Amino acid sequence: MKVLIVAATYQEIAPFLAEFELIDVSFQQHSSFDVLITGVGMTATAFALGKTLHNPYKLILNVGIAGSFNKDIKIGDLINVKEDIFADLGVEENENFLSIEELGFGKTKFEGLEIKDLKQVKGITVNKVSGSLPTINYLLKKYNPAIETMEGAAVFYCAEQAKTPVIQVRSVSNFVEPRNKENWDIKLAINNLNLWLINYLRYKI
Numbered sequence: 001m002k003v004l005i006v007a008a009t010y011q012e013i014a015p016f017l018a019e020f021e022l023i024d025v026s027f028q029q030h031s032s033f034d035v036l037i038t039g040v041g042m043t044a045t046a047f048a049l050g051k052t053l054h055n056p057y058k059l060i061l062n063v064g065i066a067g068s069f070n071k072d073i074k075i076g077d078l079i080n081v082k083e084d085i086f087a088d089l090g091v092e093e094n095e096n097f098l099s100i101e102e103l104g105f106g107k108t109k110f111e112g113l114e115i116k117d118l119k120q121v122k123g124i125t126v127n128k129v130s131g132s133l134p135t136i137n138y139l140l141k142k143y144n145p146a147i148e149t150m151e152g153a154a155v156f157y158c159a160e161q162a163k164t165p166v167i168q169v170r171s172v173s174n175f176v177e178p179r180n181k182e183n184w185d186i187k188l189a190i191n192n193l194n195l196w197l198i199n200y201l202r203y204k205i
């Protein structure tokens, strides 16, 4: 069985695709792995994975960039998301938020496998990139996450449904802070992520 590489956008894995002479299409096959570009966000990710996972895979590898809540993690650092949570799926009750898990409607926390060489962190998955202090402080208090993305928990959910092992590796492109795109370094994050991914697929799979 093959590995399924999952990324939200073509840009996030462009250097890796070039290295393996692959192109910019949403699904393509290589001898030892397939590549799925889902589109940004949980809905696009779940739909794309739902269509693809009728075939069995030995491993799902979710890669991409992420925002960090933790200033000890530098922009460009690689991290392994061990636990991921649907952070905004639930109900607001005045200032409080209750997740669907707290409401008794389903699970919101999921686990991925460890990559020993990387720092393991807790992630949250959001529909809306967090860009104001009240939201950031609320998320820190409720979940104490190290990073946030827009897809991670959806990938973990689909992997669990398909009974397939899953790994999430992200590279930090920005801090989660009141929005200022000038502070982002997407280029550095993509460069570091792709160096890791190429090495992992060449020597560890």
Ligand SMILES: O=C(O)c1cccc(C(=O)CC[C@H]2O[C@@H](n3cnc4c(=O)[nH]cnc43)[C@H](O)[C@@H]2O)c1
Pocket (backbone or CB within 6 Å): 008, 009, 040, 041, 064, 065, 066, 067, 068, 126, 128, 129, 130, 148, 149, 150, 151, 173, 174, 175, 176
């Ligand atoms: O231009 C923007 O405002 C913008 C916002 C979020 C993501 C992007 C991207 O170009 C990449 C898409 C990808 O990036 C992940 N990501 C990166 N930083 C964050 C963050 O601080 N909070 C949540 N997600 C983030 C996300 O998984 C997107 O799919 C551009």
